[in-house]
Amino acid sequence: MDGIQALREIKKGNIEPVYLLGGTNAFIKERIMEELKKKILEEEMNSFNLDTYQGNKQSLGEILSRAETPPVLSRKRMVIVKEVPYFKEEINEKDTEKLINYLENPSPSTCLVLVTDKIDKRKKTTKKLFLKKWVIECNPVKESDLKKWINQKLRQEKKEIKENALELLVKLVGNDLHQMENEISKLCTYLGEDKVLTEDTVRALVSASSLEVSIFSLVDNIGKKNKKEALVQLHSILKQNEPPLKILTMIGRQFRLLIQVKKHLESTKTKRELSSDMKLPAFVVNKLADQAEKFTQEELHKALIRTHETDIKIKTGILEPHFSLELLIAALM
Numbered sequence: 001m002d003g004i005q006a007l008r009e010i011k012k013g014n015i016e017p018v019y020l021l022g023g024t025n026a027f028i029k030e031r032i033m034e035e036l037k038k039k040i041l042e043e044e045m046n047s048f049n050l051d052t053y054q055g056n057k058q059s060l061g062e063i064l065s066r067a068e069t070p071p072v073l074s075r076k077r078m079v080i081v082k083e084v085p086y087f088k089e090e091i092n093e094k095d096t097e098k099l100i101n102y103l104e105n106p107s108p109s110t111c112l113v114l115v116t117d118k119i120d121k122r123k124k125t126t127k128k129l130f131l132k133k134w135v136i137e138c139n140p141v142k143e144s145d146l147k148k149w150i151n152q153k154l155r156q157e158k159k160e161i162k163e164n165a166l167e168l169l170v171k172l173v174g175n176d177l178h179q180m181e182n183e184i185s186k187l188c189t190y191l192g193e194d195k196v197l198t199e200d201t202v203r204a205l206v207s208a209s210s211l212e213v214s215i216f217s218l219v220d221n222i223g224k225k226n227k228k229e230a231l232v233q234l235h236s237i238l239k240q241n242e243p244p245l246k247i248l249t250m251i252g253r254q255f256r257l258l259i260q261v262k263k264h265l266e267s268t269k270t271k272r273e274l275s276s277d278m279k280l281p282a283f284v285v286n287k288l289a290d291q292a293e294k295f296t297q298e299e300l301h302k303a304l305i306r307t308h309e310t311d312i313k314i315k316t317g318i319l320e321p322h323f324s325l326e327l328l329i330a331a332l333m
Contacts, residue, residue: 004145015111019112020087029138032138037050040076048072053080055115056083076110103129162198186205192290219258227329252308
């Protein structure tokens with residue numbers, strides 16, 4: 001069974017007592033484990049009934065002993081074992097026998113999840129799991145499955161995508177599902193109330209710097225006075241190893257664009273004229289106009305001044321860069 005099929009089955013509530021997650025698609029593995037947690041564990045008892053081990057460091061005996069331990073005040077226990085060596089390396093006969101015995105008669109109150117990157121299909125333990133259909137092969141997603149997955153994600157957000165835009169999105173991002181999920185999230189944030197993703201939107205936002213879209217989302221949260229989400233967005237950008245001064249420059253640029261858009265829209269200029277004057281696509285101007293409505297002119301000018309002040313404090317060493325960005329976001333609320 002492949003990863004996407006397994007996710008469908010788990011969401012239906014069809015839970016097996018043992019899973020072997022093999023392959024290099026870390027995103028699918030994480031999604032399967034998260035979905036299993038949702039289905040199996042009772043939130044208030046998570047700390048008692050969820051155990052995670054490193055299989056290359058923990059003894060098999062200890063892991064199986066935990067798997068055979070009844071759950072605490074719940075129906076189910078979940079045991080996750082990462083980097084398991086039992087299905088790709090030689091292990092002693094005693095451990096092989098222990099594992100085979102458990103697979104023959106697994107605990108009905110435990111879901112044992114074994115995670116590895118490679119699977120040797122010749123091994124007795126692996127053959128046993130394949131026979132019981134407990135192996136999930138988490139390999140890179142095929143293009144046809146990837147397109148279905150993208151459409152499903154967009155439907156969840158009540159959006160749709162044109163076929164040529166879908167082709168371009170797949171071409172630009174590839175089959176890295178983690179990156180694709182981030183891009184879809186950013187695109188949906190940028191669309192706002194609009195429903196349809198076009199080729200122009202994808203080309204402008206995905207082939208352009210993903211940092212630019214993240215900054216738009218960050219400023220959008222500032223305008224909504226949503227401090228928590230703005231700080232989460234900032235930390236997400238910082239995790240991408242973007243230089244703080246580059247982030248600050250992009251924030252400043254966004255506020256300058258908003259000042260320009262708000263000023264012209266308060267005059268008699270149409271959005272089409274503004275698009276021509278600013279040399280920006282019409283849909284970008286529309287998004288800037290929507291975002292500008294969340295701020296007064298005074299707030300925008302103050303934000304730009306604070307951005308310049310933060311730039312000076314970073315460059316002169318008065319403040320540590322990451323901390324100064326956090327202070328800036330907090331001050332703009």
